[in-house]
Amino acid sequence: MNWNQTHALVTGGTRGIGRALVDFLLEKGAAVTATGRTDSSVDKARLDCPSVNWLVFDQSDPNQRAELVTRMQGKGVNLLIHNAGVQQLRDFTQEGEKLDFPTQLETAINFIGPVELSRLMLPHMRHQADARIVFVTSGLALAPKRSSPVYCANKAGLRSFAKSLRAQLRHAQWHIEVTEVLPPLVDTDMTRGRGRGKISAQAAARQIVRGIAAGKPEIYVGASALLRVISRISPALAEAIMIDR
Numbered sequence: 407m408n409w410n411q412t413h414a415l416v417t418g419g420t421r422g423i424g425r426a427l428v429d430f431l432l433e434k435g436a437a438v439t440a441t442g443r444t445d446s447s448v449d450k451a452r453l454d455c456p457s458v459n460w461l462v463f464d465q466s467d468p469n470q471r472a473e474l475v476t477r478m479q480g481k482g483v484n485l486l487i488h489n490a491g492v493q494q495l496r497d498f499t500q501e502g503e504k505l506d507f508p509t510q511l512e513t514a515i516n517f518i519g520p521v522e523l524s525r526l527m528l529p530h531m532r533h534q535a536d537a538r539i540v541f542v543t544s545g546l547a548l549a550p551k552r553s554s555p556v557y558c559a560n561k562a563g564l565r566s567f568a569k570s571l572r573a574q575l576r577h578a579q580w581h582i583e584v585t586e587v588l589p590p591l592v593d594t595d596m597t598r599g600r601g602r603g604k605i606s607a608q609a610a611a612r613q614i615v616r617g618i619a620a621g622k623p624e625i626y627v628g629a630s631a632l633l634r635v636i637s638r639i640s641p642a643l644a645e646a647i648m649i650d651r
């Protein structure tokens with residue numbers, strides 16, 4: 407990856423892993439456009455980090471996806487990092503649960519958003535040098551946990567999509583690489599107040615950027631590497647380890 411020739415578009419760059427990714431990409435010399443969902447988070451990020459082209463973008467909204475792609479037209483984006491995501495803790499045995507944040511919305515953010523944004527960006531990226539689409543899924547794409555069933559299904563679905571898309575692009579001889587990133591538990595707003603043994607967003611982002619630079623198709627961050635080994639030897643054991651996390 408020639409970082410000086412890279413224009414990265416990072417979704418969900420205002421906080422957590424995305425924000426750390428933005429910092430590392432800038433440090434490497436890439437030009438960066440990054441998004442957040444709310445005006446306030448984008449305004450704050452712009453103050454903290456003025457060299458980034460910050461945009462407000464809700465990836466669950468088809469109109470905003472189309473608008474973002476229009477804005478990126480001719481801007482030479484060759485690294486698209488689908489990082490934005492939400493995790494809802496849900497219990498389907500509770501009547502009327504999560505009416506405020508339905509399955510459709512969680513899935514639109516975590517799955518439909520990155521899939522459809524990829525579809526719209528592909529024609530713009532296909533003639534760029536060193537083009538790469540990165541999907542941030544999760545270790546939970548390998549084995550789900552009980553407390554966030556829709557999130558786990560979204561991430562497993564995105565993992566499957568990334569594999570098919572990689573194969574389609576190769577078959578069509580479009581020179582766009584696909585990378586999947588599987589983080590473990592990372593210390594961000596998403597995991598605030600729960601879980602143990604978290605790694606920092608900076609540690610996760612450092613491994614992700616190193617993996618992208620090395621051209622890896624899959625980046626198993628931290629403990630996800632061990633989970634991968636276990637899930638290959640015994641899928642049942644991996645599921646037993648993860649289900650009550």
Ligand SMILES: NC(=O)c1ccc[n+]([C@@H]2O[C@H](COP(=O)([O-])OP(=O)(O)OC[C@H]3O[C@@H](n4cnc5c(N)ncnc54)[C@H](OP(=O)(O)O)[C@@H]3O)[C@@H](O)[C@H]2O)c1
Nearest residue numbers: 418420422423442443444447464465490491591592594596
């Ligand atoms: N944290 C973990 O342990 C962990 C583990 C495995 C995988 N991951 C994955 O890593 C990615 C980043 O997670 P994180 O923990 O860094 O999250 P985070 O700290 O909660 O930050 C989420 C980011 O996504 C943006 N966002 C939220 N809803 C959005 C929407 N509807 N449209 C567009 N952007 C939206 C947020 O923007 P605002 O600031 O404007 O709200 C923010 O920039 C996610 O895909 C997550 O599933 C995280």
